[in-house]
Structures are given as C-alpha cells and as structure tokens.
Amino acid sequence: MPLVSLSNIVVARSGTTILDGIDLDIESGEIVGVSGSNGSGKTTLLRTMATLVPPNAGNGTVLEARLGTPDIYRVRPLIGLAGHQATLVPELTLGENLRHFARLAGIDQDLVPEVLEVVGLADAAGLAAARCSNGMKRRTDLARLWMSSCRLLLLDEPEAGLDDDAVAIVDALIKRCVARGGGAVVVSHDAGALHGRCSRTREMKDGLLQ
Amino acid sequence: MTSTRQIVEILRRELLIERRAGEVITIVVPFAALALALAPLALPVDTDVLPRIGPALYWLIALLFGLQATMRSASQESEVSELEAMAGVDPAVRFAGRSLAAAVLVFGVLVALAPLMVVLYAPAPVPGWPAIIPSALLLAAGLGMLGVLAGDLTAGLRQRSALAPLLAVPLGVPLLMGSAQGFDYLARGAGILTWTLLLLATDLVLAIVGVVTARHLQEAKL
Amino acid sequence: MKGQSKLNRASQWLALAATVAVGAGLALAFTSPPDALQGNFVRILYLHVPAAWLAFLAFGVTALGSVLWLVTRKPRWDRLAHSSAEIGVVFTAVTLLTGMIWGRPVWGVFWSWGDARMASTALMFFIYVGYLGLRRAIPDPDVRAKRSAVLGAIAVVQIPLVYFSVYLWRGLHQLPSIRPDGPTMDASMLTAFLVNLVAFNLLYVALLSARYRLAFVEQTQPGPVAGTAVTKPRLEGAVDG
Numbered sequence: 001m002p003l004v005s006l007s008n009i010v011v012a013r014s015g016t017t018i019l020d021g022i023d024l025d026i027e028s029g030e031i032v033g034v035s036g037s038n039g040s041g042k043t044t045l046l047r048t049m050a051t052l053v054p055p056n057a058g059n060g061t062v063l064e065a066r067l068g069t070p071d072i073y074r075v076r077p078l079i080g081l082a083g084h085q086a087t088l089v090p091e092l093t094l095g096e097n098l099r100h101f102a103r104l105a106g107i108d109q110d111l112v113p114e115v116l117e118v119v120g121l122a123d124a125a126g127l128a129a130a131r132c133s134n135g136m137k138r139r140t141d142l143a144r145l146w147m148s149s150c151r152l153l154l155l156d157e158p159e160a161g162l163d164d165d166a167v168a169i170v171d172a173l174i175k176r177c178v179a180r181g182g183g184a185v186v187v188s189h190d191a192g193a194l195h196g197r198c199s200r201t202r203e204m205k206d207g208l209l210q
Numbered sequence: 211m212t213s214t215r216q217i218v219e220i221l222r223r224e225l226l227i228e229r230r231a232g233e234v235i236t237i238v239v240p241f242a243a244l245a246l247a248l249a250p251l252a253l254p255v256d257t258d259v260l261p262r263i264g265p266a267l268y269w270l271i272a273l274l275f276g277l278q279a280t281m282r283s284a285s286q287e288s289e290v291s292e293l294e295a296m297a298g299v300d301p302a303v304r305f306a307g308r309s310l311a312a313a314v315l316v317f318g319v320l321v322a323l324a325p326l327m328v329v330l331y332a333p334a335p336v337p338g339w340p341a342i343i344p345s346a347l348l349l350a351a352g353l354g355m356l357g358v359l360a361g362d363l364t365a366g367l368r369q370r371s372a373l374a375p376l377l378a379v380p381l382g383v384p385l386l387m388g389s390a391q392g393f394d395y396l397a398r399g400a401g402i403l404t405w406t407l408l409l410l411a412t413d414l415v416l417a418i419v420g421v422v423t424a425r426h427l428q429e430a431k432l
Numbered sequence: 433m434k435g436q437s438k439l440n441r442a443s444q445w446l447a448l449a450a451t452v453a454v455g456a457g458l459a460l461a462f463t464s465p466p467d468a469l470q471g472n473f474v475r476i477l478y479l480h481v482p483a484a485w486l487a488f489l490a491f492g493v494t495a496l497g498s499v500l501w502l503v504t505r506k507p508r509w510d511r512l513a514h515s516s517a518e519i520g521v522v523f524t525a526v527t528l529l530t531g532m533i534w535g536r537p538v539w540g541v542f543w544s545w546g547d548a549r550m551a552s553t554a555l556m557f558f559i560y561v562g563y564l565g566l567r568r569a570i571p572d573p574d575v576r577a578k579r580s581a582v583l584g585a586i587a588v589v590q591i592p593l594v595y596f597s598v599y600l601w602r603g604l605h606q607l608p609s610i611r612p613d614g615p616t617m618d619a620s621m622l623t624a625f626l627v628n629l630v631a632f633n634l635l636y637v638a639l640l641s642a643r644y645r646l647a648f649v650e651q652t653q654p655g656p657v658a659g660t661a662v663t664k665p666r667l668e669g670a671v672d673g
Binding site: 070073079087090096103 | 216219299
C-alpha cells in the first residue's frame with residue numbers, strides 16, 4: 001500500500017478553490033518534491049496530507065487512514081509535519097516543549113536530551129521558546145520529528161531560516177525516515193533546492209499538480 | 211499514552227503557562243475585583259441595599275469574568291492545538307483536558323473574589339455556607355466547558371473577543387441561576403438540592419455535547 | 433428546468449396562500465369581540481401567541497437542521513437551519529414586542545419578570561442573535577456550517593435548561609400567562625386564534641422556502657482558484673536611476 005494516495009482531492013476555503021483535484025501517490029522510500037509560486041497551494045497540500053485539513057471532495061488515504069474519517073487520529077503520531085511556523089508553546093522552554101510533546105504522544109522522554117544534542121540545541125534546552133530565534137525554533141521542530149519515528153515526513157520550506165548545519169539535519173532526518181521504509185514530501189518555492197534531494201519533483205500550478 | 215494521562219498533561223501545561231505568563235491572575239482577577247468594587251460607587255452613598263445585592267453581584271461577575279478567564283487560556287492558540295493534534299491526542303480528550311484547566315482557573319477566580327465581596331458588601335453571615343462549595347465547583351466546571359466551546363466556535367475570528375462571551379453568557383444562565391439562587395436559598399435556610407442538581411444537569415449536558423461535537427469543532431479551522 | 437418552474441409556481445402559490453391567510457387573520461383579529469376582562473387589548477394576543485409558537489417552531493427547525501447536518505453533512509440542512517434561524521429571530525422579536533405592548537395596559541408594566549416564559553424567550557432571542565452573529569463572522573462556508581451546527585446542537589440541549597431554571601426561579605410566583613382570561617373562549621375568538629395560527633404557519637413556510645432558495649443560490653456560486661490570482665511581477669521601468 002502506498003504511504004499516501006490522493007485522488008481528485010479538492011480543498012476550498014471561503015469560496016476559493018485552493019486544491020483543484022490533486023492526484024498523488026507516494027510509495028515507501030520515495031522523496032517527493034513539490035515546487036510552486038507563492039499562493040499556489042503547496043502548504044495546503046502538505047497540511048491536507050498531514051490530515052489537518054479535511055478535503056471538500058475526492059478520496060485520499062494517508063498511512064492507510066482515509067482522509068475525512070476518524071481513522072486519521074490513529075495515524076497522526078506517525079506523521080512528521082514541520083511547517084513555516086514552528087509548532088511550539090511560546091511560554092515553555094525548548095526542552096519542556098519536547099518533553100510535553102513526548103508525554104502527549106507516548107514517546108520516551110529520555111530521548112529528549114538525545115535529540116537536542118542531535119540538532120545542536122543541548123545548551124539551549126532551558127530557553128523559553130518565545131525568546132529563541134526562528135532558526136532555533138525550527139531546529140526544535142526537527143528535534144521533535146527526530147524523536148517520533150514518523151513514517152511520513154512533510155516538510156514545508158525546510159531550508160528557510162536555517163543555516164547549513166541545520167540543513168544537514170533536514171537531510172539526515174529524511175535519510176533516516178526513508179531508510180526505515182518511510183517517505184517524505186518536501187515543499188519549496190525554490191525548485192533548485194529540491195533537485196538534489198528528491199527522487200521526483202512536481203509543480204503546483206492553478207491548484208493542480210503538474 | 212492513556213487518555214487520562216493526556217488530560218493530566220494538558221492540565222499541567224495550562225497551569226504552568228498561567229503561572230509563567232498568565233493573564234488570569236494578573237489581569238482577569240483584578241478586573242473582576244474592580245467591577246465588584248465599582249458597583250457601590252454607582253449607587254447612592256446611603257443605600258442599605260449592598261449587603262443584599264453583594265452575593266448576587268458576586269455570582270454575576272463570576273459568570274462574566276470567569277468566562278473571560280477561560281478565553282485567556284493559551285490552549286486556544288493554533289500552534290498549541292496543532293501540537294496536540296499531531297501528537298495524536300483525540301479531540302474529545304483535548305476538550306476534556308482544556309475544560310479541566312479552564313475550570314481550575316475559574317475556580318481560582320471564584321476563590322479570589324469571595325473574600326473581597328464579603329469585605330466590600332458585608333452580607334449577612336450565612337451559617338452552613340460551606341454547602342455552596344459543591345455548587346461553586348460545578349459552576350467552575352460548567353464555565354470551563356462553556357468557555358472552551360465558545361472559544362472553539364470563535365477561534366480565528368476577528369470578532370472573537372466580543373462574540374465568544376455573547377454566545378456563552380445566555381447559554382450559561384442555568385449556571386448563574388444554579389449558583390446564585392442556590393446561595394440565596396441557603397441564606398434563607400431553604401434547601402439548595404434542586405439548584406445543585408440543576409448545576410449538575412447542566413454540567414453533564416455540556417460535557418456530553420462537548421465530547422460528541424469535539425471532532426467536528428476541531429476540523430472546523432479557518 | 434421544468435422542475436425549477438414547478439418549484440417556483442409552488443412557491444408562488446404558497447406566498448399567495450400565506451398572504452390571504454394573514455389578511456384573513458388580521459381581519460378577524462380586528463372584528464372579533466373584545467375580551468371580557470382585557471377588552472380590546474386581547475387583539476394583540478392574536479399576533480403574540482402565534483408569533484411565540486412560531487419562534488419555537490423556527491428554533492426547533494434550526495436545532496433539527498443542525499443535528500441533521502452533523503450526521504449527514506448535507507448542505508441542505510445547513511441552509512435550512514440558517515434560514516429558519518433568521519425567520520425565528522424576527523418572530524421572537526415580534527413575540528417580545530407584542531408581549532410588551534400587551535403588558536403595559538394589562539399588567540401596568542412593559543416588562544414583568546413575573547412571567548417566566550417571557551424571560552426565557554428573551555434569553556432565547558439572545559442565543560439566536562449569537563447564532564446569526566457567529567455565521568456572519570465566518571467567511572468559509574464549510575467552517576461556518578460546522579461551527580453553527582455545533583452551536584445549534586449546544587443550544588438545543590441548553591435552552592430547555594434555561595427555561596427550566598427560569599421556571600424554577602419563578603416557582604409559585606408565576607403571573608398568569610399571556611392569554612385571554614375568562615372561563616371559556618368565545619367561539620369567534622377561538623376562530624380568530626386558529627385562523628391566525630394557521631396564517632402564521634403558512635407565513636413561516638413561505639418565508640422559509642424563499643429564504644432557503646436564496647441561500648441555495650448564494651452558496652452554489654462558483655469561486656476562483658486561489659493560485660490564479662498571483663502573476664509575474666512587472667518590473668521594467670519601475671526602478672529609476
């Protein structure tokens with residue numbers, strides 16, 4: 001079974017169609033790149049695959065859970081989504097954020113110091129998320145993904161706001177996921193950034209994947 | 211991760227956030243206290259009605275500002291709700307955890323305002339007043355759930371700060387009456403069982419509706 | 433297309449029937465005998481009582497539409513709930529206003545907290561207003577349907593509790609409800625009542641069907657595709673030396 005199987009997925013918001021009939025299959029081991037200009041719907045596509053946006057029409061399964069049904073709650077912990085904005089509680093420290101996520105998701109908390117090391121934030125664990133730079137917050141997001149053994153990685157503009165070291169973390173994350181039979185979708189407005197990493201690339205235009 | 215542990219974890223987080231950067235203790239309670247203190251200033255200086263209206267005003271202000279306290283909860287922020295969603299927390303569990311946290315904050319408001327009301331309004335002493343504590347707990351629970359529901363209904367809307375209370379307050383009338391009338395009956399030596407049962411019934415109804423509609427509401431993001 | 437014109441004709445007949453019935457009802461309201469105790473003020477009740485009944489009916493339909501939408505996700509239930517709420521808020525306002533107009537001469541006050549039903553109806557009015565306010569604030573039709581359906585579901589279980597709590601409060605101090613006094617209602621007064629009741633029901637159905645069709649047309653307009661609004665910027669000559 002493919003990791004992701006989308007058939008004629010339509011997503012509309014406030015009367016505007018954002019995804020106009022998306023067809024996409026992602027098999028285990030694939031790294032799919034999605035490029036497109038601003039406003040083309042790349043982020044919405046990613047969030048739909050993350051089961052956060054229910055489709056208005058069409059059929060889709062993600063990790064064998066049908067979109068728009070209660071099955072999606074079961075598979076969410078296996079999906080690793082890293083968006084533009086880091087998903088962090090501003091008032092908690094980076095370490096607390098990761099421990100909180102671990103406790104909610106049923107992940108061993110002892111992994112937290114390890115993953116902070118991996119992303120190079122071991123010394124910043126005690127800093128409140130609100131006080132950290134965007135780059136640090138995004139690295140924390142990557143640490144969260146590293147901690148949860150996700151089968152599907154969904155990365156939105158992973159290079160934005162990250163230095164070369166951090167970009168290396170992204171590559172390692174993807175490699176690790178794929179090596180374990182998972183897959184990844186990388187979204188970027190910069191088609192060049194995708195070529196090196198992805199097994200295939202498609203372009204989002206007018207709500208459709210070309 | 212069992213649901214109970216997730217609920218407790220959400221509660222812990224909310225209380226931790228409130229302790230560090232919260233607005234309930236530093237803004238909502240002072241504002242409610244101010245409202246309580248202002249009412250006598252709007253009445254004639256030689257009025258003798260204060261001891262009789264004190265408790266009534268207390269419950270009314272508890273309703274209005276208690277709801278405000280629930281809206282200040284950080285769990286309304288989209289990043290937090292996304293974090294919980296991607297951690298695989300079931301929407302009904304999210305509702306339960308957030309409502310519990312909101313209820314604790316509301317109870318805090320009730321506890322903070324009570325002595326102030328007694329001081330400012332000098333109501334007649336009510337022997338057996340501890341019997342109102344279960345009602346106060348039920349009130350806090352009800353307002354917690356109502357606040358979370360109203361917050362979810364208006365999440366992401368520009369008009370949220372005015373619209374959420376407009377939705378919650380009329381629906382919260384049984385909570386107001388259960389506690390205010392219950393206290394009044396207690397003061398007059400009558401039984402408060404019926405009023406307490408009304409509060410219990412309201413809480414049960416809100417809990418069931420909240421759990422059943424949790425998935426629908428969580429999907430309805432702007 | 434044939435189905436459409438059939439529908440239009442049915443609506444036209446309905447509108448006509450409603451107009452005739454309301455006309456008849458008003459005529460009877462003015463020509464029926466005055467009440468033994470209330471005199472001519474009883475005429476207001478020919479408006480007030482049916483309006484109150486309809487406010488409840490409209491709200492019930494909104495609640496039903498909300499629950500059905502949550503279960504089936506069919507847009508027609510959302511349209512039904514919304515249309516009924518708009519009409520219901522008007523009937524609730526009419527109920528409250530006619531109650532006040534009646535109250536002033538008969539009770540001596542515009543508003544009496546002694547009537548639990550009026551107090552509860554006032555609260556229901558606010559809940560309706562909130563429902564419509566919520567709908568107006570949400571631009572996305574799908575989110576709007578979801579959230580207002582949930583609010584409708586909450587309201588349907590909470591409103592009985594609201595009414596119950598107000599009744600509990602009034603206890604034995606309940607004032608006589610707004611209805612004609614006297615041991616039995618005169619046959620012509622009864623006729624006037626029933627005709628007005630039927631007329632208001634027809635009016636409700638006519639208004640509901642018209643509002644529903646309007647909602648249908650509004651919601652089925654196609655919208656633009658998002659990405660097409662972004663084009664390549666035109667920079668030649670924009671930056672001068």
